[in-house]
Amino acid sequence: MVKVQKLTENDGRPRARDYDDVTQEFMATVIREYHARLCTQAPMPDHAQETVLLSASWARGCQVTSVNLARSPQLVKLVTIRGSQIRGQLKTKLRPLVEAVYGFHSSQSKSAIKKNRALAEELKEGMNFAFKVGFRYGRCGFLKAPLIQKIVNMMWFANKHDDGVMFPDHFKPFPHPALALVLTGIECCIDEWATGTRMDVAFTIQEYRGMFESHLNCLREFEEATKQYGVLSGICNKIYEAGRFVATFVCLSLELTATCP
Template sequence: MYDYSNDHVVRSTKWRRKSSKEDVLDPVVVKVQKLVEHEGRPRTRDYDEVTQEFMMTAIGEYHARLCAEAPMPDHLAETSILDASWAWARKATGVNLARTPQLVKIVTSRGSQVHGQLKTKLHLLIEVIFGFHSSQSKSMIKKNQSLAEGLKEGMNFAFKHMAADEGKRRGFLKAPLIQKIVNMMWFANKHDDGVVFHKHYKPFPYLALVLVLMVIECCIDEWMTGMRTDIPFTIQEYRGTYESHLKCLHAFEDAMKDYDVLPAICTRLYEAGRIHSSAALLSAPMEVTVSAQVIATAIKEHEEGSTMEDESD
């Protein structure tokens, strides 16, 4: 997989990565060599080592782009992200691999697992943090219903300090649960996506934050009847919720743009996540310079022959 810790490529604000004169690829198309045949779903390990390396790079890039740029993609967005990820894998590996329907399916199927992974990591955490209880007693069922309704009311779940009175709520988008999810999903360790693909996650992307808000709401929705009922976290089920949260975030950003509140929140999510991963924080490389005094001294040493004397010692 390509190591993004040494990547200095400037990311375009659009899905498609802009090409440059430096992006010179081998024009020879490398044919895919499949080593194992079976009737099940196509797998990366079914192919030769060159194909496996290319695919792991493409899959990682696709997964990162999907979360950061289109967590609820339509077909056009999915295709655009696939194109960009495939092009990046070609550049990163130096291999111009033939793009087959089977390989495309492997990449896109990995991406579609994002929602399920996020939901699996979160639903038990929601139960513990908010205090839902599985019970058949009428009083507990009613309590769970009331709790779920209160959390969803005005996005109470997204506040650091929740309150029935809207004027007393504090810390919008600063709920500890949000950071916990970010840490679990993208910064579990120094090899996780938030670290490896930092070009996509620094600062933490707005759309990935929308994805977090959606999955929290999905897990709360499961308690709306008072007893937990599994609700699939799918594009079909939560497209409307996605649009609603996205609109909310845009409105919040616009209202607070003079104070850069949302960018600061997303920067904090990234930095706290990176610390949680135990990876060192990125810093700008030190500029290496040679001062005029050093140059003058070197010239003087050369003229006096001291350089030759040093070499003979």
């Protein structure tokens, strides 16, 4: 068992750079593993789920680094704080996409406010926002709304070093909990337009775990209803493959750009 060596004291939240090199390397491995497990297994964890994820990630850190580092409350907090960071990052990326893709308009005019409010209600009705062809033209293509793939690419397949590529054991096929998180994040951004004028809505476990569980249950029911045809597994496989293709293409483009005179 290796004891933690803290090199710098600070009064704020724990920072990895405050510790020795061995601890920093170990924690980088644990945090990366925890991040992947959190997104794919329990994006809105209760305390028990959080403990299980932490233990599995810590064990992975020991395996990869060959270091058996003693846990401390400060180091545990360094890992578990990733949950709120992931949700914040997802919402930050989604907010402008939701506004642009679904056609919300920032305006103080009564007509715009009325349209925004009606649009938010229509999108939330029966998960209209998750369909490729929306409510105005007859719904079809559940879970094939382009926004879903776009945000998946941005969150987990931005490049060949991103989690979706580096952790295929976790992300292939694209997992139901991560998909439910995406749906919940989209709905949170739609909720910001519920009054017709965009108002900030906190994307917290306390406010949105119930909705997350509802989306996850919906996916399970959809899988059960279509299991004869493997519909959901096919969709999740395509999401993963499309994301991996984008990550590879982005890196290839950057490499070609760098080598061109």
